[in-house]
Amino acid sequence: MTTPLHVGFIPLVDAAALIVAVDKGFAKAEGLDVNLVREVSWSNVRDKLNIGLFDAAHLLAPVAIASSLGLGHVKVPIVAPFNLGINGNAITVSAALHTAILREIDGDRFDPMATARALARVVAARRKSGAEPLTFAMTFPFSTHNYQLRFWMAAGGVDPDEDVRLVVLPPPFMVESLESGHVDGFCVGAPWNSIAVDHGVGHILHFVADILVHAAEKVLAIRQGWAEKNPDTVARLVRAASRAADFIEQPGNRGEAARILAQPDRIGVDAEVIQRTLDGRLKISPDGTFRENSRYLLVGREAAGRPDPAQAAWLYSQMVRWTQARFSPDALRAAMAVFRPELYDAALSKGADVAANRPIGAFDGPAFNPDDIAGYLAAFKIPRRRV
Amino acid sequence: MTAEQPPKAEQSPKIVIVDESPIRAAILEEGLREAGYSSVVRISEMQSLLARIYALDPDIIVIDLENPSRDILEQMFQVSRAVRRPIAMFVDQSDAASIQASVDAGVSAYIVDGLKKERIKPILDLCVSRFNAFAKLQDELDRTKSALEERKVIDRAKGILMKLKGLTEEEAYVLMRSTAMREKKKIGEIAQSILTASELLK
Numbered sequence: 001m002t003t004p005l006h007v008g009f010i011p012l013v014d015a016a017a018l019i020v021a022v023d024k025g026f027a028k029a030e031g032l033d034v035n036l037v038r039e040v041s042w043s044n045v046r047d048k049l050n051i052g053l054f055d056a057a058h059l060l061a062p063v064a065i066a067s068s069l070g071l072g073h074v075k076v077p078i079v080a081p082f083n084l085g086i087n088g089n090a091i092t093v094s095a096a097l098h099t100a101i102l103r104e105i106d107g108d109r110f111d112p113m114a115t116a117r118a119l120a121r122v123v124a125a126r127r128k129s130g131a132e133p134l135t136f137a138m139t140f141p142f143s144t145h146n147y148q149l150r151f152w153m154a155a156g157g158v159d160p161d162e163d164v165r166l167v168v169l170p171p172p173f174m175v176e177s178l179e180s181g182h183v184d185g186f187c188v189g190a191p192w193n194s195i196a197v198d199h200g201v202g203h204i205l206h207f208v209a210d211i212l213v214h215a216a217e218k219v220l221a222i223r224q225g226w227a228e229k230n231p232d233t234v235a236r237l238v239r240a241a242s243r244a245a246d247f248i249e250q251p252g253n254r255g256e257a258a259r260i261l262a263q264p265d266r267i268g269v270d271a272e273v274i275q276r277t278l279d280g281r282l283k284i285s286p287d288g289t290f291r292e293n294s295r296y297l298l299v300g301r302e303a304a305g306r307p308d309p310a311q312a313a314w315l316y317s318q319m320v321r322w323t324q325a326r327f328s329p330d331a332l333r334a335a336m337a338v339f340r341p342e343l344y345d346a347a348l349s350k351g352a353d354v355a356a357n358r359p360i361g362a363f364d365g366p367a368f369n370p371d372d373i374a375g376y377l378a379a380f381k382i383p384r385r386r387v
Numbered sequence: 388m389t390a391e392q393p394p395k396a397e398q399s400p401k402i403v404i405v406d407e408s409p410i411r412a413a414i415l416e417e418g419l420r421e422a423g424y425s426s427v428v429r430i431s432e433m434q435s436l437l438a439r440i441y442a443l444d445p446d447i448i449v450i451d452l453e454n455p456s457r458d459i460l461e462q463m464f465q466v467s468r469a470v471r472r473p474i475a476m477f478v479d480q481s482d483a484a485s486i487q488a489s490v491d492a493g494v495s496a497y498i499v500d501g502l503k504k505e506r507i508k509p510i511l512d513l514c515v516s517r518f519n520a521f522a523k524l525q526d527e528l529d530r531t532k533s534a535l536e537e538r539k540v541i542d543r544a545k546g547i548l549m550k551l552k553g554l555t556e557e558e559a560y561v562l563m564r565s566t567a568m569r570e571k572k573k574i575g576e577i578a579q580s581i582l583t584a585s586e587l588l589k
Binding site for chain 1: 433434435437452453454455456457458459460461462464483486487490495
């Protein structure tokens with residue numbers, strides 16, 4: 001007797017553990033008959049999860065938190081028993097902006113503080129000459145991409161709400177918008193940065209791993225009520241995703257994983273482009289320059305699958321920092337309760353291993369402490385006004 | 388303002404249709420106009436979508452669920468200097484049936500805060516029925532198209548058999564039909580294998 005499940009996903013490389021769990025038979029081995037449904041927008045994924053058309057979904061971690069807090073939309077409590085990806089995003093800029101930043105840079109071009117300060121000088125020069133402000137795109141208001149872009153540029157003195165324009169753009173539109181000049185840069189997940197580089201229109205300026213050492217990206221999201229009623233199914237789904245993640249992280253399996261992900265009804269881009277992301281070896285400029293970072297995207301390594309409530313607290317602190325949420329201790333607790341390490345531990349029969357979770361680690365600001373969010377946010381100069 | 392004009396609240400709400408399918412958008416607009424909604428604007432170009440919506444200042448935005456630009460609209464909920472007034476999505480959790488109907492039809496709507504529910508319901512119902520009508524039309528069109536395609540394949544396969552085996556048109560057709568029955572396949576599939584085989588043996 002198998003359990004039928006409907007699971008939504010967006011065609012991105014960090015849906016890998018879910019897709020491989022289904023297509024490589026790990027879900028079936030757990031007695032699950034999963035129908036993976038490819039979606040075109042995060043709004044669709046969220047709404048279909050909320051109203052029960054999906055039993056589970058590949059979801060932006062901040063959307064799971066926003067939905068649980070009722071921010072920007074109806075309040076539907078979500079739990080995340082498995083973390084589908086750590087890191088995995090990049091900031092890509094147009095050739096013109098890349099040249100301008102490198103002209104202004106004082107320091108190493110892979111040092112995010114050096115590039116952010118260079119960006120601040122570019123922004124100041126544009127303002128002086130009366131040019132339009134630069135436009136940066138990200139994928140969703142409640143997205144890691146939004147917070148990572150803001151975190152980076154604010155560190156250099158660029159106010160993301162005053163000095164540049166930040167716009168939401170669906171990932172499939174990003175490359176053409178960069179080419180047409182509608183945007184000057186963007187932060188997005190794989191494979192879109194690589195596609196912009198291959199297309200000759202973008203330069204990957206930063207891997208997110210440059211900005212944050214260990215950042216929760218997408219989660220396996222489940223409605224809290226459904227998870228409580230179906231604990232066994234949740235455990236089986238977590239095991240299937242975890243086995244798939246372990247499979248993907250074996251270097252010898254990456255080629256096969258990339259071929260599975262490349263299928264037209266999955267991610268639908270060349271396996272070679274997908275494998276670059278899994279390997280952490282990315283072409284960063286159209287001239288063929290490659291850059292390696294084994295921590296570009298973590299699918300199962302370094303306890304990536306285990307949800308860490310401190311990550312949820314950090315994402316919530318960014319919602320507060322950028323005035324999407326007003327700080328309250330209750331909301332903080334609710335945000336942290338979205339990430340459920342105990343469900344992960346129970347599913348995999350592991351003891352609670354708090355030490356397994358890595359600190360977030362950022363190139364700017366003090367170490368993050370969930371118990372003192374006000375103190376943490378006070379250390380940042382931008383934005384000056386705080387609610 | 389003259390006495391003949393209805394009070395502002397009773398005026399036809401301004402409706403914007405965001406849809407990359409011009410035919411479906413036209414069907415929907417026609418339906419809305421027939422129902423007496425006179426202020427309807429269609430947007431099919433997704434570039435600068437938000438700027439256009441702010442400029443039009445609609446009361447209701449209708450968007451198809453297959454449109455990735457739904458995420459762009461989510462930006463309207465953000466408190467920022469660009470926003471002129473709050474807009475809420477029509478997800479009233481008490482009305483599960485109409486949410487289900489709109490998701491099944493593939494349409495979603497965003498409503499300006501404060502617009503009365505009884506004014507929204509008939510508009511949303513109309514969108515759902517027009518979207519369903521379009522899907523049915525599309526389905527029929529697809530079926531007709533594939534029937535036509537199959538016809539072409541059968542004709543070409545017939546030609547090959549006539550030439551290779553010296554058969555009449557009728558004999559060629561009978562041969563394909565009996566093979567199809569014996570192999571429990573559609574005649575179109577048999578015709579396709581003849582085409583594939585003749586391609587390979589060229």
